[in-house]
Amino acid sequence: MSGKTLFDEPAETEPAAKPAGKKSAAAPLAAPAAATGDAGRKRVSAQDMATRQRDISVSEFFTKNRHLLGFDSPLKALLTAVKEAVDNSLDACEEAGILPEITVELAQTGENRWRMIVEDNGPGIVEAQIGKVFGKLLYGSKFHKLSQSRGQQGIGISAAGMYGQLTTGKPMRIVSRTGKKADAHEFVLSMNTAENRPDIHSKEVIAWERDGKPVDHGTRVEIEMEAKYQKGQRSVDMYLKLSAIANPHLELHYKAPASGDAPAENVTYARATKHLPPAVEEIKPHPHGVELGRLIMMLKDTTCRSLSGFLQEEFSRVGPKVVEEICKTSKLSEKAYPTRIAREEAAALHDAIQKTKISAPSTACISPIGEELVLSGLKKEIEADFYVATTRPPAVYRGNPFQIEVGIAYGKPGGVGLELTDTGRIEKRKDTKALSEELVGAADEPIRVLRFANRVPLLHQQAACAVTKAVIATNWKAYGLQQPKGALPLGPMAVFVHIASVWVPFTSESKEAIASYPEIQKELRLALMECGRKLGMYIRKGKRLKAEYDKRNYIEMYIPHIGIALQEILDLSDPERDKTVGTLEGVLHKSRKF
Secondary structure, eight states, rough: OOOOOTSOOOOOOOOOOOTTTTTTOOOOOOHHHHHHTTTTTOOOOOOHHHHHOOOHHHHHHHHHHGGGGOOSSSSHHHHHHHHHHHHHHHHHHHHHTTOEEEEEEEEEEESEEEEEEEEEEEOOOOHHHHHHHOOOSSSOOTTTTTTTOOOOSSSSOOEEEEHHHHHHOOEEEEEEEEEESSSSSEEEEEEETTTTTTEEEEEEEEOOEETTTOSSSSEEOOOOOOEOOOTTTSSHHHHHHHHHHHTTTTTTEEEOBBTTTTTOEEEEOOOSSSSOOOOOOOOOOGGOOHHHHHHHHHHHHOOOSSSHHHHHHSSSSSSHHOOOOOOHTTTTTOOOGGGGGHHHHHHHHHHHHHHHHOOOEEEETTTOHHHHHHHHHHHOOOOSSSEEEEOOOOEETTTTEEEEEEEEOOTTTTTTEEOOTTOOEEEEEESSOOOOOOTTTTSSBEEEEEEEEETEOOOOOOHHHHHHHHHHHSOGGGGGOOOTTTTBBBBSSSEEEEEEEEEEOOOTTTTOBBBBOHHHHHHHHHHHHHHHHHHHHHHHHHHHHHHHHHHHHHHHHHHHEEEHHHHHHTTHHHHHHHHHHHHHHHHHHHHHOO
8 A cells, every 4th residue: 555645645636527429538627716716706806805995984884773873663763863852952951051841742744654843942053063963973062071961972863863864765854043132043954874964955044933932042853754653661751751750850841642542642741840950060081991092092192291291181180199109100200201102101101000099080070860859750750658769979980980879669559558647546548649550560560670871761671781680689578579580579669770970881872771880780789779778667667567457457356246255254234245345445446556
């Protein structure tokens, strides 16, 4: 046997089959696989590929991937569009120091078409900016600000207009006025998705009136889109109701369309307070929240002439002593020129910053709702037997300050409860507050989790949200509720959870679920436990009252029989028997433990 193997030389090629009736000829060698591919396709060169490559506009990308922005179904699209418009109105009103008054109207224009109208009394938008605000993605004033706001990316309202344009082919209509002495401008525009810029079809000055009176200032947005409307847990109606809870300073008018057997109606959510939330201040980034790549960019772009000046001017909570410690640890001079610091030196600087103890960032950049207003909002929109709320102290994740707030509304829908009267008696009472079953379920149903981020309700992707995970991880059995393993507890209860932060870590561009950072999970758990302890005291007290009430009922039920037995044994007359029964009832009443 030869010492050669199969790998020493190529295998011989089989001769080609002989054509019928022709002489045999040498078969040509097969073309290399690299030239034609396994399927015999023609090879495409790198030069051919290069001719097909081009820039992708951000608006083109989101046109094909609109589900990333929350426009993945007609039902959800309507909610997302209303949400983005209302959020923008609230942000504008609060920044301008105006008590917000917003009107939302939905009108059906076809079988699967709806027109959304949102009008506010905000500061308005200057004429030169209207086209860019509504006709260009990633254009806004909030992305680079480190202060609490509802909007973050500059995508929302322009994406709603893009979706309407994509599904109906119709442009947006915007009316805005900045003051009494300014003109009201009406724009009809659409988005050029290839270039991510607005196409303005018409603009004119109009006489803008509301209820027969001229509008002093504000903005009105009209978008027609393919959509579906229905009531329920994830509807426009629920979003607006929850917005009224989280924004007690808001007066909201909603012209609800007819749905099924429910007729069209006008709903008004009156404001519970005339005080705006405290104004927030913009802060500089905290050193512990800056990653190495961003630090290198900041060093390159700064106008400071020394490392000491750079650290103190570009970051918050950095003073001369902190600078001295950072420079000593990184072995860099305080007088070093920032733009000349090499990458290795920047890495050493970043490591030194992480090792240095620096005060937590200022919380003037966030504005929590507050315990009192959380309770006020819950009581205004949810009728229950028991309310409790708590606001945690500020905490930090990735250098960003945040605060967690939790509120609980507990009670039985239309149930019958017990109460302690002024005379010390335990009596049954009918629950005169019929709970809204939309927000508080029945005793054998899972509790309702109401999630909010910077006062904005989150209605979708509940299972993926850090808030839901924290509620499930809490031991509610210790507080008197039933809880299946790995699931929400059961009971007639709504849990309100709000996170206020300069940058909420959403899991996607649609801003529907919060990422599970350990620092956020810890604060959520502590806030839920604090409210849970107070809820447990209330539930245990109710159980004690019920047990005592049942015992007293049993005794009262048998006292007449005891009187009859005594009458037979002692040969008492009827009046004497009745007197004895009355004495026993009096002793029972006096024996009550106060």
